[in-house]
Amino acid sequence: MSARRTGRRPGSPDTREAILAAAREAFAERGFDAASIRAIATAAGVDPALVHHYFGGKEELFRAATAFPADPGRLLPAVLAGDRDGVGERLVRVFLEVWDSPVGAAGVALLRSAVSNDWTARLLREFLVTQVLRPVLDHLAVDPAQRPLRGGLVATQLAGLAMMRYVLRFDAVADAEPATLVAAAGPTVQRYLTGDIT
Amino acid sequence: MSARRTGRRPGSPDTREAILAAAREAFAERGFDAASIRAIATAAGVDPALVHHYFGGKEELFRAATAFPADPGRLLPAVLAGDRDGVGERLVRVFLEVWDSPVGAAGVALLRSAVSNDWTARLLREFLVTQVLRPVLDHLAVDPAQRPLRGGLVATQLAGLAMMRYVLRFDAVADAEPATLVAAAGPTVQRYLTGDIT
Structure with missing residues (x-):
């Protein structure tokens, strides 16, 4: 479990923030289509399943990462x-x-x-x-x-x-x-x- | 001569800047139509003739004050x-x-x-x-x-x-x-x- 390896606890606000920070970087650099949940999870040092658990799909992660207020x-x-x-x-x-x-x-x-x-x-x-x-x-x-x-x-x-x-x-x-x-x-x-x- | 009273020399960059600062404030607060060269000159502590000398009419002063690059x-x-x-x-x-x-x-x-x-x-x-x-x-x-x-x-x-x-x-x-x-x-x-x- 990569989440354990970096010392981040799955439930902590840190973990959530780390995922959002990695997502912002990936979406801005690679664009929505090319950015993958897997790569974002790796960059954040967590398991991809945890990203899905917190945010659902890529659209929802994107919206959370960009703080878009409307769906x-x-x-x-x-x-x-x-x-x-x-x-x-x-x-x-x-x-x-x-x-x-x-x-x-x-x-x-x-x-x-x-x-x-x-x-x-x-x-x-x-x-x-x-x-x-x-x-x-x-x-x-x-x-x-x-x-x-x-x-x-x-x-x-x-x-x-x-x-x-x-x-x-x-x-x-x-x-x-x-x-x-x-x-x-x-x-x-x-x-x-x-x-x-x- | 109010320019003398405030100690500003008519030809100095300070004077020009003081006029532009007063103009920005007047145009933003009162709008283009209500702002007058006379009031701007008073606020800058210079004679209105000096404003005309530097900038011509109100349009030109406005453009200089807002640094609008096109005429x-x-x-x-x-x-x-x-x-x-x-x-x-x-x-x-x-x-x-x-x-x-x-x-x-x-x-x-x-x-x-x-x-x-x-x-x-x-x-x-x-x-x-x-x-x-x-x-x-x-x-x-x-x-x-x-x-x-x-x-x-x-x-x-x-x-x-x-x-x-x-x-x-x-x-x-x-x-x-x-x-x-x-x-x-x-x-x-x-x-x-x-x-x-x-």
Whole structure:
């Protein structure tokens, strides 16, 4: 048991923190797809089973490591259910619901950190691409060659909304009813996902 | 001469710095419109004529105080000349030209600072609203009641582009040809300026 070899007790807060630190490094350096639970466990000096025990799967570990306050796996079904042409509006609506809720403060902290810290920026990028954009683009069966650009464009609109509503606090955007922003930015996101962008 | 009273020599770097410090405070606290050269001069302990001598008008003082690397007064004519339906594309094109140029690094520094510092955020907001968005919305004769929201929406798309291309560096957005982003985001900006957003 490698956990014993390094002297870490499986149940201690130290062990949990060591796993999270190793996970942050692995996800930032190798990206979500290439990072493995096994390698993270080795780096943390624990057994992979312990990582699963604490965090479940790789998605959950990623979310814990990046301190992401929202769970796309729980939120995305509401975005993807329903007509294909409404995904953009539903994505903006759910996005605003999360950021307008109490967890939004954690989102602002994360965005601030990502802007000043290259490492957090990489984690945020990985999170957006693999946990949010990829499932949406998959669901819509978007041409794989176009996915990076289309996903990136969606990210520009969502990140810009977050910046103006919650960070820089442009009055008209910060004070707008969610429905107003959904009506304005929903079609933009929809066009970036499935419309003509050339 | 109040410059003499405070012991500051008109030609010294101290004087220039004192004016810029007073200007930053005035613009952040009162906003661009309410801040006056006279009040800034008083706060800096110099004669208003000296402020004009160093910096010219209020726009130039604002740009120097906020260290904005680009001059919208010089750039906007190229955006506004031409057909009304092309303003969105031309605004995105000029925006990317500025950020892709060597001065873009200063833009990134400014965005980083604005995200972590409320004071810089206010200055950036004032700059965007009064120096970029207002002239564009004026030129297009947009319904005054709709200007704050329309301007704010344009800001979400431009800020999001800057975030993804230059700060968080999403590959597909960071590596895209400017023309690709103009074709994708230009119509978005145009719709926010003059199209149906309800």
